[in-house]
Amino acid sequence: MTRINTLGVSVPIVQAPMAGVSTPELAAAVSNAGGLGSIGVGATNVAGARAMIEATRAQTKQPFNVNLFVHATAQVDDTRERQWLEALAPLFLQYGAEPPAALKPLYTSFADDDDMLAMLVELAPPVVSFHFGVPSFDRIAALKSVGCVLFASATCLREARQVAEAGIDMIVAQGWEAGGHRGVFDPANADDQLGTMALTRLLVTQTDLPVIAAGGIMDGSGIRAALALGAEAAQLGTAFIACPESSADAAYREALASENAHHTVMTRAISGRPARCLANRFTQWGADELAETPDYPIAYDAGKALNAAAKAAGESGFAAQWAGQGAPLHRSMPAASLLKQLWQEAA
Amino acid sequence: MTRINTLGVSVPIVQAPMAGVSTPELAAAVSNAGGLGSIGVGATNVAGARAMIEATRAQTKQPFNVNLFVHATAQVDDTRERQWLEALAPLFLQYGAEPPAALKPLYTSFADDDDMLAMLVELAPPVVSFHFGVPSFDRIAALKSVGCVLFASATCLREARQVAEAGIDMIVAQGWEAGGHRGVFDPANADDQLGTMALTRLLVTQTDLPVIAAGGIMDGSGIRAALALGAEAAQLGTAFIACPESSADAAYREALASENAHHTVMTRAISGRPARCLANRFTQWGADELAETPDYPIAYDAGKALNAAAKAAGESGFAAQWAGQGAPLHRSMPAASLLKQLWQEAA
Numbered sequence: 001m002t003r004i005n006t007l008g009v010s011v012p013i014v015q016a017p018m019a020g021v022s023t024p025e026l027a028a029a030v031s032n033a034g035g036l037g038s039i040g041v042g043a044t045n046v047a048g049a050r051a052m053i054e055a056t057r058a059q060t061k062q063p064f065n066v067n068l069f070v071h072a073t074a075q076v077d078d079t080r081e082r083q084w085l086e087a088l089a090p091l092f093l094q095y096g097a098e099p100p101a102a103l104k105p106l107y108t109s110f111a112d113d114d115d116m117l118a119m120l121v122e123l124a125p126p127v128v129s130f131h132f133g134v135p136s137f138d139r140i141a142a143l144k145s146v147g148c149v150l151f152a153s154a155t156c157l158r159e160a161r162q163v164a165e166a167g168i169d170m171i172v173a174q175g176w177e178a179g180g181h182r183g184v185f186d187p188a189n190a191d192d193q194l195g196t197m198a199l200t201r202l203l204v205t206q207t208d209l210p211v212i213a214a215g216g217i218m219d220g221s222g223i224r225a226a227l228a229l230g231a232e233a234a235q236l237g238t239a240f241i242a243c244p245e246s247s248a249d250a251a252y253r254e255a256l257a258s259e260n261a262h263h264t265v266m267t268r269a270i271s272g273r274p275a276r277c278l279a280n281r282f283t284q285w286g287a288d289e290l291a292e293t294p295d296y297p298i299a300y301d302a303g304k305a306l307n308a309a310a311k312a313a314g315e316s317g318f319a320a321q322w323a324g325q326g327a328p329l330h331r332s333m334p335a336a337s338l339l340k341q342l343w344q345e346a347a
Numbered sequence: 348m349t350r351i352n353t354l355g356v357s358v359p360i361v362q363a364p365m366a367g368v369s370t371p372e373l374a375a376a377v378s379n380a381g382g383l384g385s386i387g388v389g390a391t392n393v394a395g396a397r398a399m400i401e402a403t404r405a406q407t408k409q410p411f412n413v414n415l416f417v418h419a420t421a422q423v424d425d426t427r428e429r430q431w432l433e434a435l436a437p438l439f440l441q442y443g444a445e446p447p448a449a450l451k452p453l454y455t456s457f458a459d460d461d462d463m464l465a466m467l468v469e470l471a472p473p474v475v476s477f478h479f480g481v482p483s484f485d486r487i488a489a490l491k492s493v494g495c496v497l498f499a500s501a502t503c504l505r506e507a508r509q510v511a512e513a514g515i516d517m518i519v520a521q522g523w524e525a526g527g528h529r530g531v532f533d534p535a536n537a538d539d540q541l542g543t544m545a546l547t548r549l550l551v552t553q554t555d556l557p558v559i560a561a562g563g564i565m566d567g568s569g570i571r572a573a574l575a576l577g578a579e580a581a582q583l584g585t586a587f588i589a590c591p592e593s594s595a596d597a598a599y600r601e602a603l604a605s606e607n608a609h610h611t612v613m614t615r616a617i618s619g620r621p622a623r624c625l626a627n628r629f630t631q632w633g634a635d636e637l638a639e640t641p642d643y644p645i646a647y648d649a650g651k652a653l654n655a656a657a658k659a660a661g662e663s664g665f666a667a668q669w670a671g672q673g674a675p676l677h678r679s680m681p682a683a684s685l686l687k688q689l690w691q692e693a694a
Contacts, residue, residue, distance in 0.1 A: 193540075222548055
């Protein structure tokens with residue numbers, strides 16, 4: 001059982017990985033300020049992941065976290081994919097484009113990626129974390145043998161028990177409030193939609209692992225609340241989106257600063273898995289859409305193509321503008337200053 | 348602006364009203380132990396409400412809270428009601444019964460009940476709280492003129508602003524985790540489903556009223572978390588269901604102590620308004636059911652009839668077994684002991 005301070009992290013704040021938003025610069029800034037910075041490499045290949053890890057290491061001597069997606073292997077289903085593209089076709093048409101002829105999984109699950117494992121074993125980042133599930137015992141043993149401390153997210157007690165049984169060191173309790181992809185292991189299961197308050201307390205009392213609370217935490221008061229619930233640390237994602245070190249584009253930052261921040265939507269329409277997004281054209285369409293999505297991340301191929309077509313026509317409302325329910329409380333400042341301020345507020 | 352301690356409440360714990368579960372005995376026990384006990388009179392008539400208030404007052408000299416439902420007046424819609432009864436008919440049949448020939452609203456909104464107002468003005472309970480909306484300025488002024496302190500629940504910032512504009516004294520921030528009826532003002536609006544962590548912090552920072560946090564709070568750690576978020580007090584409902592002073596029946600207590608407590612469902616199927624219930628036969632059916640429910644509480648007439656028919660045949664799974672997401676953390680002990688323990692844990 002590894003506690004957060006034994007990692008050499010002085011401030012119990014984890015910057016959430018946020019693939020596509022976080023950067024080595026963001027992670028390093030957070031880690032250098034005493035928190036635990038994270039990069040998300042789930043949506044890139046081995047070369048991309050290696051470059052991100054090396055770039056992070058070049059900017060900090062402190063521990064940082066490398067996050068991987070461990071989703072079930074996407075199942076190709078031509079009929080479902082054709083129907084999904086047909087459902088999306090009117091949206092493409094609206095922006096003078098056509099849907100792609102076929103869809104492919106955009107990236108490989110860590111469960112299937114031996115090269116990614118070999119690279120991680122070679123580079124041995126201080127913390128490796130998993131989303132959407134836990135890898136096999138072999139992979140876990142390989143990472144532990146080179147000293148990686150392992151986190152995995154859980155959205156309910158059943159998943160938390162799987163995390164514990166897998167030999168993971170800490171659980172990220174991802175509440176319903178949290179932005180981005182919900183870490184549910186099997187999206188076909190009914191989701192109990194546990195809020196951060198209930199989930200954190202359940203996992204702290206009913207498992208033996210240290211818990212990191214995530215979801216709806218935006219400031220020092222939220223961090224204190226997470227610690228009061230018995231969490232070892234608080235994980236904040238949305239709080240860091242507007243930092244200059246993030247790779248969020250101008251439209252995303254604008255949406256985050258708008259009234260839309262008060263209305264986030266959990267939708268499968270963008271990627272094929274439930275994810276919380278700022279209310280926009282895509283979530284609006286998704287709410288009305290009943291067709292079954294292709295498997296994650298096959299559906300994401302369509303979602304990204306639609307976003308590209310819409311953006312080319314000047315419409316940014318089909319982007320994956322992930323955000324949690326605390327979005328209206330975000331602040332725009334350099335990550336190091338934000339981390340310092342968060343911890344001053346909490347103390 | 349009235350703060351919780353100016354009411355003469357020494358422990359910042361509110362026992363949630365829970366119409367149908369709470370009793371004058373429960374409310375008095377909580378108030379006598381230094382918290383704020385509550386009775387829910389929204390589902391009864393003036394005579395019933397008067398009797399409950401008098402019974403509470405007979406058992407405590409401390410402040411207590413009387414909760415009212417302020418839902419929009421139910422609109423009769425013969426077609427919708429007939430279709431709903433047709434959808435329920437197979438369930439009735441399964442228990443050798445027939446659906447009622449017609450449905451009626453089971454009780455009157457406080458917005459429409461002048462006699463209830465007159466009785467409250469006469470008895471002047473220390474705290475009066477509102478669910479599903481806020482009453483007219485006249486009614487608020489009448490209650491304030493006799494010294495009642497007023498609370499109203501809100502599930503989002505928009506509702507919280509309406510509460511503030513109405514001249515209410517404190518806001519109950521009801522998070523997504525909370526059991527029983529969700530206090531949304533207009534169930535036709537899209538629900539942002541804000542968790543307690545995010546909602547409490549939003550309302551504390553974006554309104555001027557004191558906030559009582561509700562939803563997923565089951566123990567002293569949860570109470571400390573609520574206070575860390577800036578709430579004046581924590582409201583707990585599910586934590587009190589298993590107290591001997593509650594009127595929960597044996598089947599309800601059994602369900603609460605079972606694995607079902609890990610799976611609560613927000614459903615409109617039971618009453619016509621979203622409410623969080625322990626997973627049971629009714630929530631299972633409701634999840635699959637797509638027909639539009641009659642208005643609240645017209646649908647509840649059918650739900651209660653179905654529960655009566657099922658119970659007569661030995662099936663308790665159609666009861667309104669309301670509970671929040673923290674249900675697995677409930678404890679079964681006298682309310683005064685529970686309150687004492689909660690506050691010791693929190694301190």
